[in-house]
Amino acid sequence: MIYQTKYEAASRPLHLLSRKAAIATLFLLASGIGLAQQAAGDADKPYGIPERVKWTTSRIIGSPDPPPPYRLVRAFPQFIFDEPVFIAQDPTSERFLIGEYNGLIYSFDPADHSGTKDLYLDMGRNVSAFSFHPKYAENGQVFVFSAHDPKIKDRSESISRVSRFTLVAGSNPPRLDRNSEVIIIEWPAGGHNGGEAIIGPDGYLYITTGDGTGGSDRDSTGQGVNDLKAVMMRLDVEHPDPGRNYSIPKDNPFVDMPGARGEIWAYGFRNPWRFSFDPVSGQPWVGDVGQDLWEYIELVSRGSNHGWSVTEGSHPFHPNAERGPTPIVAPIAEHHHTECRSITGGYVYQGSKFPELRGAYLYGDYQYGKMWGFRYDHKAQKKTWEGELADTAVKISSFGAGRDGSFYALDYDRGEIYQLDRNPPRKQAQPFPRKLSETGLFTSVKNHEVTPGVIPYEINAEFWSDGAHKERFFAIPGALGINFSENGEWVFDDGAVTVKSFSLDMEEGNPASRRRIETRIVVKQDDHWVGYTYLWNDQQTDANLIEAGGLDKTYKVKDASAPGGVREQVWHYPSRKECMFCHSRAAGFVLGLNTPQMNRSHHYGGVSDNQLRTLNHIGMFKTPLEKAPAEYAAFPDPFDTRADLSERVKTYLNVNCAMCHVNDGGGNSKLKFGLKTPLEEANIINELPLHDSMGTSDSRVVAPGDPHRSTLYKRLTVRGTNQMPPTSTNRVDQRGAQLLFDWIKQLKSTPADAAE
Numbered sequence: 001m002i003y004q005t006k007y008e009a010a011s012r013p014l015h016l017l018s019r020k021a022a023i024a025t026l027f028l029l030a031s032g033i034g035l036a037q038q039a040a041g042d043a044d045k046p047y048g049i050p051e052r053v054k055w056t057t058s059r060i061i062g063s064p065d066p067p068p069p070y071r072l073v074r075a076f077p078q079f080i081f082d083e084p085v086f087i088a089q090d091p092t093s094e095r096f097l098i099g100e101y102n103g104l105i106y107s108f109d110p111a112d113h114s115g116t117k118d119l120y121l122d123m124g125r126n127v128s129a130f131s132f133h134p135k136y137a138e139n140g141q142v143f144v145f146s147a148h149d150p151k152i153k154d155r156s157e158s159i160s161r162v163s164r165f166t167l168v169a170g171s172n173p174p175r176l177d178r179n180s181e182v183i184i185i186e187w188p189a190g191g192h193n194g195g196e197a198i199i200g201p202d203g204y205l206y207i208t209t210g211d212g213t214g215g216s217d218r219d220s221t222g223q224g225v226n227d228l229k230a231v232m233m234r235l236d237v238e239h240p241d242p243g244r245n246y247s248i249p250k251d252n253p254f255v256d257m258p259g260a261r262g263e264i265w266a267y268g269f270r271n272p273w274r275f276s277f278d279p280v281s282g283q284p285w286v287g288d289v290g291q292d293l294w295e296y297i298e299l300v301s302r303g304s305n306h307g308w309s310v311t312e313g314s315h316p317f318h319p320n321a322e323r324g325p326t327p328i329v330a331p332i333a334e335h336h337h338t339e340c341r342s343i344t345g346g347y348v349y350q351g352s353k354f355p356e357l358r359g360a361y362l363y364g365d366y367q368y369g370k371m372w373g374f375r376y377d378h379k380a381q382k383k384t385w386e387g388e389l390a391d392t393a394v395k396i397s398s399f400g401a402g403r404d405g406s407f408y409a410l411d412y413d414r415g416e417i418y419q420l421d422r423n424p425p426r427k428q429a430q431p432f433p434r435k436l437s438e439t440g441l442f443t444s445v446k447n448h449e450v451t452p453g454v455i456p457y458e459i460n461a462e463f464w465s466d467g468a469h470k471e472r473f474f475a476i477p478g479a480l481g482i483n484f485s486e487n488g489e490w491v492f493d494d495g496a497v498t499v500k501s502f503s504l505d506m507e508e509g510n511p512a513s514r515r516r517i518e519t520r521i522v523v524k525q526d527d528h529w530v531g532y533t534y535l536w537n538d539q540q541t542d543a544n545l546i547e548a549g550g551l552d553k554t555y556k557v558k559d560a561s562a563p564g565g566v567r568e569q570v571w572h573y574p575s576r577k578e579c580m581f582c583h584s585r586a587a588g589f590v591l592g593l594n595t596p597q598m599n600r601s602h603h604y605g606g607v608s609d610n611q612l613r614t615l616n617h618i619g620m621f622k623t624p625l626e627k628a629p630a631e632y633a634a635f636p637d638p639f640d641t642r643a644d645l646s647e648r649v650k651t652y653l654n655v656n657c658a659m660c661h662v663n664d665g666g667g668n669s670k671l672k673f674g675l676k677t678p679l680e681e682a683n684i685i686n687e688l689p690l691h692d693s694m695g696t697s698d699s700r701v702v703a704p705g706d707p708h709r710s711t712l713y714k715r716l717t718v719r720g721t722n723q724m725p726p727t728s729t730n731r732v733d734q735r736g737a738q739l740l741f742d743w744i745k746q747l748k749s750t751p752a753d754a755a756e
Contacts (some may be wrong), residue, residue, distance in 0.1 A: 062428040083412055097120055105121040106118060128145045278299075294315055371389040436542055465729070473500075501518070504557065
């Protein structure tokens with residue numbers, strides 16, 4: 001078993017990968033440390049909670065913020081597809097076409113209420129996108145972008161391809177002739193090749209490609225113009241050269257540059273996922289999927305360099321790497337991973353349904369389901385308006401525009417088609433609670449006494465929160481329950497709430513000086529988890545809702561080790577968006593409520609009992625547990641020296657790092673921290689750092705026996721640019737750092753290591 005990291009499959013785009021948190025893959029069988037009570041004799045023991053009390057007092061309903069102006073609603077609900085990735089309307093009829101990632105393209109008549117889908121093309125390999133020739137009505141030609149051949153298991157041996165197909169003459173419903181394929185161009189696949197191929201306003205075929213790697217531009221191709229990765233090509237497919245199915249336009253920017261590929265029009269892309277042409281300027285708009293922290297929209301021009309991997313958007317990534325032959329241009333729009341995790345490019349809106357949006361570029365995010373728009377003045381070269389348009393539960397794999405201007409979106413997971421609509425006025429029966437005492441969670445906020453039905457819990461391995469002490473609860477309305485999973489995240493219904501109160505010692509190490517400073521609530525509504533933060537007042541009698549942007553507050557803490565005996569500690573109260581940076585879809589949203597964390601005893605007033613046993617007894621799980629708690633895995637306490645050191649380190653990294661270092665999580669490392677994964681296969685021992693070497697010329701991710709050469713350790717011991725975790729902490733976790741130090745110190749170097 002392994003810890004999952006952010007591995008982006010060789011040609012599958014970043015935001016179409018499976019999404020399971022690392023907690024779904026690591027279960028440490030912890031030698032009795034933190035394990036549940038043994039099954040023998042359990043039947044005679046009292047339960048922590050004798051019977052379930054329904055939680056009926058929730059007032060955490062609606063939102064304190066105004067709703068976005070638009071929403072996505074189902075279009076053509078009779079049609080469901082398998083992992084759809086592209087939608088377009090047939091230029092010659094009312095039919096729509098949907099491309100599935102598996103290589104099938106279907107057409108359908110929206111007026112057909114039976115849901116009949118007609119096969120348009122079986123590509124025989126992956127389909128990422130397709131486009132119609134401008135003269136489709138006359139020549140029936142369609143261009144199909146295929147990122148890889150799924151029959152080739154080793155992606156390093158696979159290739160990406162753009163092909164042209166032709167309609168079967170007279171076919172009704174229309175279909176493409178599979179045998180008419182003309183391969184326009186091919187190039188190595190690898191990862192990040194989820195591109196597109198479209199004939200531009202000038203009549204040339206434009207093709208976008210990614211950097212062909214699993215992360216961090218490991219082939220150093222982003223700034224190069226000597227291969228066809230991380231570029232936009234511009235080809236003449238109407239006047240091909242002898243021996244190939246295209247020619248290179250003579251005004252392409254690198255035609256005369258020695259060693260350069262003349263096909264290239266622009267470069268410096270990471271993973272361009274959807275592009276379209278601006279109806280005014282004719283320039284391509286590109287949605288480029290970022291890596292660590294940023295997603296961005298780029299406006300492409302002749303020879304433009306979009307920065308990857310010297311930059312991620314407008315931010316440094318490999319700032320000391322060699323740069324390409326033209327200056328780096330900044331993106332037009334970019335979003336931090338607190339609000340966007342995998343961007344999906346869109347179109348300039350041309351419809352009449354929303355006249356206020358006409359001429360605005362609309363785009364969205366696959367992970368969070370949000371949509372935004374902006375207007376761009378091409379003469380002034382600046383945005384004149386931008387704003388959030390919709391906040392949805394749709395995993396937006398692609399947008400599409402109907403001929404009538406309707407704006408569509410595809411849901412990759414559900415296989416459904418949506419369209420943009422106005423958000424109706426909010427009907428909120430009661431105001432959102434601005435005070436903790438108004439939430440329905442506490443009978444006494446001052447005494448921190450929860451309402452009946454709100455259940456306290458503890459976890460086996462704590463996330464570092466700048467030395468704060470935490471009290472945890474969760475609540476599920478009425479008779480709703482939890483979809484239990486032994487090997488993955490627990491799934492909750494709408495209305496579920498998790499609660500975490502943070503306290504600081506105002507004198508280091510003195511529990512009597514402890515004061516509550518924050519209570520953080522995460523609630524599930526409309527299939528979304530949303531976080532809200534409450535700031536405790538000085539009197540410790542209540543807490544007030546913090547505004548959407550969050551805030552920082554400085555506390556003075558008596559600390560004998562600090563200069564003058566007082567330490568100023570900045571506590572960061574996260575914004576609404578920041579809450580979901582860690583509580584992300586990739587990490588399963590609810591970080592602590594899972595089997596290996598919850599499989600432990602908790603003191604329920606006068607009774608101590610295993611939490612799984614108690615929750616099962618009161619019917620909190622929709623399906624009763626199949627095994628006794630002792631038969632399920634449990635994390636060890638990372639700081640319990642009775643447990644195996646390696647297990648403790650891996651648990652610590654899982655809890656503190658894996659919400660990002662997981663598929664779609666935003667982290668880029670290829671680390672594998674599985675308990676049974678041999679060190680030589682973990683991609684950490686003597687691996688070169690992907691980013692900053694932290695001031696050491698011979699740094700490694702882990703240098704056996706030498707923590708000071710190990711960036712895994714050094715990143716944990718700094719705060720600022722290179723710190724890990726990158727957010728939500730202003731203090732170094734000294735115990736965690738010592739844990740890593742001790743583990744690295746005892747690792748043995750080999751002669752091969754020394755030779756490196």
